[in-house]
Amino acid sequence: MRILNFKGGPQGLQFNLAAAAIALLPYTFAANAGQNPDLAAVIEKAKQADIVLLGEVHDNPAHHQVQAEVIAAINPVAVVWEMLTQEQAQLLNPEVLAQPAQLGEVLGWAESGWPEFSMYQPIFVASPAAQHWGAAVPRSEARAAVAKGGVAYFGQEDAARFGLDMALSEEEQSEREADQQAAHCNALPHDLLPGMVEVQRLRDASLARAALRAHEGADNAKAGPVVIVTGNGHARLDRGAVVYLRYAAPELSVFSLGQAEDGQIDGTFDVVISSDPVARPDPCAAFN
Template identity: 50%
Template sequence: MKTFFTVTATALMIVPNFSIAKEISAKELTDLPSAQVVFLGEVHDNPHHHDNQAVALAALRPAAVVFEMLTPDAAQKVTPELMNDESGLREALDWDNSGWPDFAMYFPVFSASAGAAIFGAQVPRSSARDAVMGGDVASAFGDRAGEFGLLDALPSEQQTEREAKQMAAHCDALPAEMLPGMVLAQRLRDATLARAAVEALEATGGPVAVVTGNGHARTDWGASALIGKNVSVLSIGQFEAAPDASVPYDFWLVTEAAEREDPCAAFR
């Protein structure tokens, strides 16, 4: 993969090579290893996960924060004056029409990001829809598509696994012919997040925190895997139950589950 920018030896912060993901407690989020880019994973509708992200951000004090939930245009509306104004920020972002969970869960994350430059990495709905329909994601992404993996086909085993995960995430209710497009849309989101993280690092010098869903924070095929190897990356996943096997993150933790209605009811 092509180098995105030059880092001096003194500026590069090396993260230990964690070959096995390590479980941590929420308290340990205040003392994470140094990294230039830190992915803070979440289950979107779990308020405990957002509280933990806020704790991590307050300790990290990043120079920039990338939000999966914001478009680049929306990110420009996040002014310092609004970072501690919940109703004002919700209105400025038109959050109630965004499709994301209750803003009250996300506001602590924004408040803990005060002082950082805010970047948006949300893929426009039209681009995601085109990807699902088999559109040209490389053209939609732009001229750096190759650098962020969008010009290459996935290994067959990974493609199969990712399609199965998409089917499970949608309650086994999707037509099989939609699955390749769903995976392509996810890859577009991964690439967009990785590009935003790199641009934030280039613009500010870092460290950069990325607020995103657990799937994008994966170290094997998520956005964190698409960042150049000359950049130190740390990834944290958050779960509602302990996983049965090793998971693709540097660190992971378990919280209480969110209270939610049956997500498969709508499909039935």
């Protein structure tokens, strides 16, 4: 069995993909920084990358405003969306994008379960010339993927290309299951946790695959980077989509922006920007 070992060094098939990703990026630092970096400096770093990950807390409008500002400044050749399926993304032709007020309806956003479209609309407006790619694994498909197996769902050839066919070490698997349990208020049956970790990895790999396809399919990849719009968990360098992107295309340069609330964020990013938290109900109330 091939193992993704996030703790050890490069030892044959047991190597640290996350550390390899971080080692290639000299500006990496852990989060919880006190003072926000200058956004202009962040934009300059992003312009130099092939792939730019813009993290978010999904329901924080300030995070989406930062994403829109960065995208408008770097003029990406493509935008990859965690929130859209490829079928939805294919609806975004120039005529549709020219009518931003209608985008939410065209995409069926209200039925998607994501926060209000008004938060995301500025991002679409900021990228009128970009191609749009979807990388979503909807909940209905996620359940089927767990039943079928993430590798089989993703495709054996692509799973090998992106390293999705490599098992996590026992320690890493346990850590991720504990994270999933904590994120769900310690209310989940333990037998569900391995499947939830598998789905998270599948979504990471799906974002990486869409970004690489967008980069390879661009008419002029030098014209601008490919941007991934996603939650912080997928944007982190130590276990997110970057791990699978690095495995498939180690020659590409990557830049990751994490967005915190009151400086609190899990994971490692190139840069972290913090905003005020959003008032939201107790997420654990639903489990009571």
